[in-house]
Amino acid sequence: MINERRQRFGLYLAGLRRDARKSQRQLAEALCRISGTASVTRHEISRWERGERIPAVWLPALAVALDVPLQTLERAAAHARGEDIGTGTPSPAEALAYFLPEDVELGPMASSTGRRVGASTAVALADRAHGLRLADDVVASSDLLAPAFRELDAAVRLYRETTHSEETGRSLLSSIGEIAQIAGWIASDAGEHDQAARAYRLGVSAAREAGDLALVGNLAGSLAYQLSNTGHEDDGLSLARAALEEAGQEAPAKARALYLDRVAWAQTKAGNPQLAMRALAEAHEAMADEDSQEAPDWAYWVSPEELDVMDARVYTELRRPLRAVPLLREVLSRYDSTHTRELALYLSWLAVALVDANEPEEGAKIARHMLDLAADFPSDRTARRGRVVLAKLEPYRDVPEVREILDTYAA
Incomplete structure (x- = not known):
């Protein structure tokens, strides 16, 4: 994750430099003038922009040379180093400026009919898609929903209103599919399930046309996950299986692991514990x-640790807390605290598992942490999980720690 952040910080710096209309050499010269030294070269600027190094003492001079607030640069650099994004919470506008800089050199789409685009435009759109994915880690879905669908609309118009080679066209379609997937995920997290389903279906069409079967599996699996969580368990299971089958045995290992995890969750929600356990394995x-x-x-986010989280969620749902609690504690002990929504969700499963293990006091302690995080990072998913946690605690109202939580969060 830290490598990913360093790369994003480098792209962010490069975008700021282009906004300031400076070459790497010109920026280096400006930093030397501002600092009164001659120790910065264009090669050092290049290392920063590739994410190989993160400037520290140069941040004040960079803020002056690029005409940006020093606090914004400091937050971005801290995030790149793997720390919190900064003291205080950045506004949605600040966070979006970091992950989705305005200058991506895609051209004026509304008036670009017939304009020929090539590989550089396809690469820029792919980078845009990845920026949106990273933004979802730290920006609330309510703040990201409208920008995400503007990105999707702009990507579709770029494809439709330009001419391009077959190879470039496939790349653009894949990026449309990726943006549709994350836009659908954001909409689902915001509780806009119909809007999410439309985005997923658009993405499936684009990915199929691009011949990107692995992406088709991700999109179909994302919709299956939503169905399983919103009272359509049979449909969710059918679609999760279809996503796995369509992607095929040749899908990349990480992708196939993700599809199987979604099958496991769909089997769990459909009441098939043995099949769920088999899919986890x-x-x-x-x-x-x-x-x-x-x-x-x-x-990028699929890892053995994330598979452990799904294992623990399945164990919790199947009322096997002795298997769930150690897994969740291990993962949470090293989880990235800047991913507030996911942290709150994982804590919700831990709270439920602890109550099932007859540890209501400890469950109440975890529940408080979860609910406080959820209040700072609004999400339909965390709100639903919060209600589940409180309902699980209700039978233990006579326990003082539990009663305090229930009374505090009754609304």
């Missing part, structure tokens, strides 16, 4: 397989 086997192809960018 197959997900771990897939993750451990030697992979002959590189994992797609959208699978």
